[in-house]
Amino acid sequence: MVIEFISVGTEILLGNITNTNARYLAEECAVLGLTNYYQVTVGDNESRLSAAIRTALDRSDIVILSGGLGPTEDDITRETVAKVLGREMKEVPEIHQQIQDYFERMGSRQPSSNNWRQAMVIDGAQIVENHNGTAPGMIVPVDDTKHIILMPGPPEELKMMFEESIAPFLAGLNHQVICSKTVKICGMGESRVADVVSDLIAAQTNPTIATYAKGGEVHLRITASGSDAKAARKSIKPIVKELKSRFGDKVYTTRESETLEQHVVGLLKRKKMTVATAESCTGGMVASTLINVPGASDVFNEGYITYSNEAKRKILGVKKKTLKNEGAVSEACAEEMAKGAAKAADARAAISVTGIAGPDGGTEEKPVGLVYIGCCIDDKVWVESYHMNGDRQKIREISVKKALDMLRRHLNHVEQD
The missing domain is CATH 3.40.980.10 (MoaB/Mog-like domain)
Structure with a gap:
């Protein structure tokens, strides 16, 4: 129809x-x-x-x-x-x-x-x-x-x-029963996701696969029809299994109503861990996104908005030498921000974000859209850098998504108490 x-x-x-x-x-x-x-x-x-x-x-x-x-x-x-x-x-x-x-x-x-x-x-x-x-x-x-x-x-x-x-x-x-399942992916663009599943889409009849870009995420919706709900769901199951196999840890949920931040809060609860945030260019957006989740108070300790170099030094203990030699937008600064936030909040996990959201402030060496994200878990730190496109708001929003996804991926390797 x-x-x-x-x-x-x-x-x-x-x-x-x-x-x-x-x-x-x-x-x-x-x-x-x-x-x-x-x-x-x-x-x-x-x-x-x-x-x-x-x-x-x-x-x-x-x-x-x-x-x-x-x-x-x-x-x-x-x-x-x-x-x-x-x-x-x-x-x-x-x-x-x-x-x-x-x-x-x-x-x-x-x-x-x-x-x-x-x-x-x-x-x-x-x-x-x-x-x-x-x-x-x-x-x-x-x-x-x-x-x-x-x-x-x-x-x-x-x-x-x-x-x-x-x-x-x-x-x-429609005389047939329709069922659907959504596979939510982080850390991969829509065009790349489409490439990975192009063969499945080309051969599809029932079920069908549709891709949707969702602000830093890609959702794959698998829809099937059948004589009843059981038959429709049965035909969806092998497709979901195949997608999980292809995308690995980039899949964070298959629950339609679960957001990335809800998933992260749930992970922290299951592992009995607390988290802190240290933010510069995102100005508290990571903390706000986590706090929007009901029950986040069980896992969220403190959030620090350290926009100035002085605040990074005073609150998070970022070294003066680091700021002078590497700059506030650097791998070293993101690492020290994450470590400092975990220590200051007495949290097992911390996430840090520092970058240039624009529209001004960029240089040839450090252009607008350059963002460093740090993740500290039990004193071990990882830092990832990204070159993002878009206006100031989009860069900040995508930075939040990247930060939460980075925390999610590293939490997955922490043994549950």
Whole structure:
């Protein structure tokens, strides 16, 4: 079954907002075993939106439109779909009352005349409740085989509606059971990962493998269909085993909901170890990421933001000679920062980050994007250097990911108490 996404909104075309809805819907529909060939973005223009809908109906079984269901004059999705299908619009009293109740719960003013437009529904449509806003969704049957689905644009509204109502509807159209498993990889770029699994992808039928770049990680989602869940999961198992064999310790989890930081905190707990952080260019982001994990207080001792050379010397004991001869951005400094953090916090493990995040401060010898990461476990220290691309924020974010992954890899070699 082929599905197509149409994102509606001039603000998306202009780059005023990032279209996260299309990515979310693509991933979720892939899990449901639906095939997606096209994703289209259209501004708030009736003629262009009409053309996009007609084209989508010619080549796809399911068309999902997101956005354009609001109360303002440029929210034209409902009306445009109705015109394309030759359907009438009708007001639904229940939705009218829901809008009234919503405004009362929010303690807001009375709805305006524009708000009541959201109570208008395409004739023959199945109404989908919106528990996070005032614009209901709709499932509109086009004929015996095709459907148009209308969903609100705000991501928090779209995601809840999809999970509660749209996903079950789509799953019901597919008579086979769909299961998936995600293999999460750190320390390898998307293109390299794709190369490693290219033969599997070329030969795939069922299960299928899809790669997703996830901010310093690559996720491989294996999706299989079967007569029941047991059969689908059985066909996934050998693929997961093969991926683990190919990628080795670069695989950190196969749990969909587990993040890298959650995995690291879990490792520390199992090994009954504590950790400290020493950060320069990341400014506390490593510590913050770890602390975001519930229960991190059991393993996180202290975090040090030593941005200046003086702080590195005073708090972490980095040698004056090291800073003078090697510089703050150096292998030696990262090593001494990690050692110093472990000692100061009385922790068995420590991670350090020092680098040049830019946009200024780089030299020919030490360019912007050069980052050293140190890891100290039981007084033994390892240092890795990276040359990263991107703006200041991206370099810092990827540095955090690299630091946590480095800690993870070395923790794996520590015997559990």
